[in-house]
Amino acid sequence: MGALVGAALLVAAGIGALGTAPATAAPDGATPLGRIVPAPAKVTPGGSAYEITAKTRIRVDDASKDARRIGGYLADVLRPSTGYRLPVTDDDAGDGIRLELSAKDKALGAEGYRLTSTGRSVTIVAHAPAGLFHGVQTLRQQLPAKAESDSRQSGPWLVAGGTVEDSPRYGYRSAMLDVSRHFFSVDKVKRYIDQLALYKINKLHLHLSDDQGWRIAIDSWPRLATYGGSTQVGGGAGGHYTKAQYKDIVRYAASRYLEVVPEIDMPSHTNAALASYAELNCDGVAPPLYTGTEVGFSSLCVNKQVTYDFVDDVVRELAALTPGKYLHIGGDEAHSTSHEDYVTFMNRVQPIVAKYGKTVVGWHQLTEATPIKGALAQYWGLDGTSAAEKAQVAAAAKNGTGLVISPADRTYLDMKYTKDTPLGLAWAGYVEVQRSYDWDPGNYLPGAPAAAVKGVEAPMWSETLSESAQVEYMAFPRLPGVAELGWSPAATHDWNTYKVRLAEQAPRWDALGIAYYKSPQVPWNG
Known part of the structure; x- marks a missing residue:
C-alpha cells in the first residue's frame, strides 16, 4: 500500500496524515552501526563504510538453498530503490554482500547472526537460516530509509563499518x-x-x-x-x-x-x-x-x-x-x-x-x-x-x-x-x-x-x-x-535512548507506506 492510499484510509477513519521524520545521519552519511530496532546485543563500530554500487553482488554458497533464497529476498528489497541488478551468485571472488551459513558458529544459536561491514564487503554469518534472515533485517535498517522505496532513489547506499554480534533474549x-x-x-x-x-x-x-x-x-x-x-x-x-x-x-x-x-x-x-x-x-x-x-x-x-x-x-x-x-x-x-x-x-x-x-x-x-x-x-x-x-x-x-x-x-x-x-x-x-x-x-x-x-x-x-x-x-x-x-x-x-532510535524509523515507515501515530512522546524530526 502506498503512503497516499494509507493516508486516505486513515482520513476515512478520522485519523490525520502519516507522520514523517528524517533520520539523524552519521558524519560519513551512514546510519551509525547498531542504531536500529531492536537494539543488537553487541556492536563494535570501526573502519570504513561499505557502499552498495552497481557492481555489488550478493554472494551465497550454492549448496545452501536457504542462503540463496534469503539472498533473493534481499535483492528484491533493494533492486527497486537502488536500480542495481544485485545478482545472487555463488561466485565467491570479489567484493559484495556475503550471506554465509556456518556449521561451526554454534554459539549464534537458531536465530543469531554476525554482521561485519568493511570498505570491501558486508558479510552476514549465521548458524541457521533464521539468523541469516534476521541479519538481513539489520542490514536493511543500516541502509538509508529510502532503500525501502518501490521506485528508484539516489544513493549513496552506505553501511557503517564494524561488527554486530546479535542473538535474541527470548525465543x-x-x-x-x-x-x-x-x-x-x-x-x-x-x-x-x-x-x-x-x-x-x-x-x-x-x-x-x-x-x-x-x-x-x-x-x-x-x-x-x-x-x-x-x-x-x-x-x-x-x-x-x-x-x-x-x-x-x-x-x-x-x-x-x-x-x-x-x-x-x-x-x-x-x-x-x-x-x-x-x-x-x-x-x-x-x-x-x-x-x-x-x-x-x-x-x-x-x-x-x-x-x-x-x-x-x-x-x-x-x-x-x-x-x-x-x-x-x-x-x-x-x-x-x-x-x-x-x-x-x-x-x-x-x-x-x-x-x-x-x-x-x-x-x-x-x-x-x-x-x-x-x-x-x-x-x-x-x-x-x-x-x-x-x-x-x-x-x-x-x-x-x-x-x-x-x-x-x-x-x-x-x-x-x-x-x-x-x-x-x-x-x-x-x-x-x-x-x-x-x-x-x-x-x-x-x-x-x-x-x-x-x-x-x-x-x-x-x-x-x-x-x-x-x-x-x-x-x-x-x-x-x-x-x-x-x-x-x-x-x-532504556526509554531515553530507545525513543531516539524509534524516531529514526519514521522515514522507513514512510517509504514502506506504513501508517503510524505521531506520538508527542517521541522526538520526531519533522
Missing part, C-alpha cells in the same frame, strides 16, 4: 492478529507479516475463531466457515480462509521466518460455532449469529460428547495444516462456564492437542485447570489484576508452565493511545508509546521465575479495525518496542 516473540472480529484477506495478513519480520518477530498468532466469526475451513464441520464465518462486527460480509489460503499464509510466514500459531478460542468466544451447529449447544438450539462486541456470554456444552468430537475434528484438521509447534486453545473470559465445567473442559481438550503433535498455548486462565506438561500460559493481566490471580499464574510457572507475557495495558496494540485516538478500545486504559516499552517481561509477574518466561506478544484485537492502515496506525510505533523487549538484552532497555 518466543509474537504478534497476534484477530481476524475474527473483522476478517482480513490473505494479502492484508501477508502485509502485516512483512512488517513483523522487519523487527525480528518470529511468531504470528492468528485468532481464527470468536463469537463474531469462524475463519478457517474445517471439512468435517463445513458450516463453521460457510455460515459461522459469514459475518463480522457491525454486520459486514465476513469471510474465511480456505485450507489452501491458510497454507499460503503459513508458507509466506515461514519464508519470513515466522511460525504461525493458530487459535481456536474455547469454551467461550464460540457463538459462531454454536450458531453453525445446534448440537453444540446444551439445549440443542442454535443462537443467531452475533455482530456485537460483548464477551463472555457463549459456551460450548461441556457435558456433551459431541463437544469433544467437534474439538478433536477441528484440532486434527488444523494441526495437519500447521507445521509449527504450537496450537492455541484460548480459554479466557469463560464467564458462562462454571469453574468446575471449565476445569473439566480444559483437562479433556489439552490431551487432544497433544495427540495431534502440538504444544498447548492458552490464555493465562488455563492455569485455573491443570496445564499439561510443556504448555504455555499467555498472561494478559493488567497492573491492577488481583494478587490472587497473579499468584495462581506464578504458581503454575513454578511448576513448569512456560509464560508468554502480554499485559493488556502494555502490549495490546488495539488500546487507544490517548482519549483522542479515533480507533481502538480503552478497557485496559490508555497505552502511550513509553508505557508499551518501559517495562521488563522478565520480572513483570510477581513470583514467577524468570526462567519460566519464554517470550512476549503484542496482540491486535480488531473490534474497531478493518483495514491495513488502521492496523498499522495502532501497531506503529508501539510494535517495534515490544519486539525490542523480546529480542534485545535487558541491559539495553
